[in-house]
Amino acid sequence: MNLRSRFPIFKTQASLVYLDSASTAQRVDSALEAMNRTYTDINANVHRGLYPLSERATAAYEAVRDVVQDFLNAESKESIVFTRGTTEGLNIVAQGWGGQFLKTGDEVLLTMMEHHSNIVPWQLVAKKTGAVLKFCPLTEAGDLDYVAFENLLTRNVKMVSLTGLSNVLGTVVDLPRVVALAKKVGALVTVDAAQLTAHFPIDVQKLDIDFLAFSSHKLYGPTGAGVLYGKRELLEKMDPWLGGGDMIREVTVDGSTWNDLPWKFEAGTPAIAEIIGMGAALQFVMEVGFDEIAKHDLELQNYAFAELKKLPYVQVLGPQQDALQRGCFSFVVKDVHPHDVASILGDSGVCVRAGHHCAMPLMKALGVSSTSRVSFGLSNTLRDVDALIEGLVEVAKTFRL
Amino acid sequence: MNLYGEQIIDLSKHPLNKGTLEDATLTASGVNTTCGDHVRLYVRLKNELVDEATWEGEGCAISVAAASVLTEEMKGKSRQELQALRKENIFEWLNIDTLGPARVKCVTLCLETLASAL
Numbered sequence: 001m002n003l004r005s006r007f008p009i010f011k012t013q014a015s016l017v018y019l020d021s022a023s024t025a026q027r028v029d030s031a032l033e034a035m036n037r038t039y040t041d042i043n044a045n046v047h048r049g050l051y052p053l054s055e056r057a058t059a060a061y062e063a064v065r066d067v068v069q070d071f072l073n074a075e076s077k078e079s080i081v082f083t084r085g086t087t088e089g090l091n092i093v094a095q096g097w098g099g100q101f102l103k104t105g106d107e108v109l110l111t112m113m114e115h116h117s118n119i120v121p122w123q124l125v126a127k128k129t130g131a132v133l134k135f136c137p138l139t140e141a142g143d144l145d146y147v148a149f150e151n152l153l154t155r156n157v158k159m160v161s162l163t164g165l166s167n168v169l170g171t172v173v174d175l176p177r178v179v180a181l182a183k184k185v186g187a188l189v190t191v192d193a194a195q196l197t198a199h200f201p202i203d204v205q206k207l208d209i210d211f212l213a214f215s216s217h218k219l220y221g222p223t224g225a226g227v228l229y230g231k232r233e234l235l236e237k238m239d240p241w242l243g244g245g246d247m248i249r250e251v252t253v254d255g256s257t258w259n260d261l262p263w264k265f266e267a268g269t270p271a272i273a274e275i276i277g278m279g280a281a282l283q284f285v286m287e288v289g290f291d292e293i294a295k296h297d298l299e300l301q302n303y304a305f306a307e308l309k310k311l312p313y314v315q316v317l318g319p320q321q322d323a324l325q326r327g328c329f330s331f332v333v334k335d336v337h338p339h340d341v342a343s344i345l346g347d348s349g350v351c352v353r354a355g356h357h358c359a360m361p362l363m364k365a366l367g368v369s370s371t372s373r374v375s376f377g378l379s380n381t382l383r384d385v386d387a388l389i390e391g392l393v394e395v396a397k398t399f400r401l
Numbered sequence: 402m403n404l405y406g407e408q409i410i411d412l413s414k415h416p417l418n419k420g421t422l423e424d425a426t427l428t429a430s431g432v433n434t435t436c437g438d439h440v441r442l443y444v445r446l447k448n449e450l451v452d453e454a455t456w457e458g459e460g461c462a463i464s465v466a467a468a469s470v471l472t473e474e475m476k477g478k479s480r481q482e483l484q485a486l487r488k489e490n491i492f493e494w495l496n497i498d499t500l501g502p503a504r505v506k507c508v509t510l511c512l513e514t515l516a517s518a519l
Binding site: 338 | 403404405410413414435436437438459460461462463465504507
């Protein structure tokens with residue numbers, strides 16, 4: 001499958017080898033066109049104007065909710081809150097739900113492979129509420145330690161908040177297993193789906209997930225747009241997150257009442273064009289289909305693993321099994337700092353991420369200060385892996401390995 | 402342009418002045434928050450001049466090379482002379498023409514740490 005032509009960046013950057021989709025993906029043409037059309041054809045504020053142009057903008061904006069509902073198989077559109085991205089979604093859950101309902105001694109169970117955006121919001125709310133954070137470790141192979149998970153899951157755990165797919169190791173989390181265990185002790189489950197949505201289909205009803213957050217920009221759509229899914233009964237109980245226009249029903253000098261779901265959580269003029277662009281990007285992903293995406297991901301990663309095995313100075317971290325790893329992997333080059341690796345690769349046009357990947361607790365657990373990371377998206381081809389290998393040979397030459 | 406000249410590679414493989422200094426007069430630590438590189442500087446002054454300078458830490462080849470040449474060049478200098486050191490000095494010592502904004506911090510980390518020690 002070669003979808004490279006769907007990504008306009010390669011028209012201006014023909015030789016670009018982009019292996020950093022887990023950080024932010026390249027944008028698909030249809031998302032850019034949808035955004036542009038929003039500005040050129042239907043530009044007006046949503047939910048406000050009584051004139052046809054605004055009605056058209058509102059209709060296009062609200063139509064994205066149908067797309068998201070379909071994408072997640074959500075039970076209703078009221079469960080789909082538009083956000084600026086995963087970070088905002090997780091903050092709404094932590095500070096909104098957590099700030100309102102967590103009490104001293106309650107526990108929130110996270111994992112050692114969380115992105116900082118699924119740690120820090122909980123630390124903030126733990127400080128305010130007296131709740132306790134616990135972190136489930138990983139096995140040596142880089143898989144989630146499900147035995148430890150079960151042991152940590154006491155009746156005090158009110159929320160399990162975890163990634164569905166590690167942004168560092170590419171570790172796939174067995175969500176049905178996690179949710180089943182959590183429900184047994186009556187805990188809610190929040191899924192950081194920032195990475196997951198680009199690689200696996202999600203059915204929030206079947207999985208019985210309580211909250212789930214993802215970003216448009218990791219799904220070939222624009223930055224500044226994302227989704228928080230929440231079960232309706234939970235969103236209904238929660239106070240609004242931001243106050244402002246559009247989220248209210250009535251405002252008097254004595255107080256206000258809130259708008260219906262989902263608009264209760266959408267204060268201010270939203271990123272209208274970006275959200276409409278996100279809708280087009282989601283449609284692109286669904287048109288490609290997750291069976292094809294899985295085939296594409298596995299072809300790329302297995303080719304990369306096989307080629308990297310030939311370089312004795314490269315060590316790949318993580319499970320490296322089809323079922324347990326997807327979309328990205330971390331690696332280290334013996335005696336070369338990851339920043340030097342990324343810098344030399346960068347000079348040959350190969351973009352990889354190096355650093356702690358916003359997952360410093362995981363780096364500590366892995367016993368490294370940083371790694372280099374390769375991540376794949378629909379814009380990649382096997383030639384990108386070849387370029388990576390050539391670049392790594394150059395790294396070895398430079399450092400006389 | 403290849404940033405990784407012979408000298409930088411050599412210094413990254415065989416850093417100079419690496420280690421702690423028990424009787425240091427001045428010490429300071431610095432961290433590059435964007436990449437996690439960290440350095441701790443040890444300086445021993447004798448008659449108001451640097452008698453010995455060492456460093457400990459972890460970082461990329463550029464930051465290891467920079468800490469190596471900085472501590473080497475610090476020896477024999479007065480506080481005033483240390484205060485006058487700029488990143489351009491390190492560029493010169495390491496034969497670096499220019500560094501992009503993302504990598505310039507690799508050079509300045511040890512220098513900023515020195516400034517905080519003084």
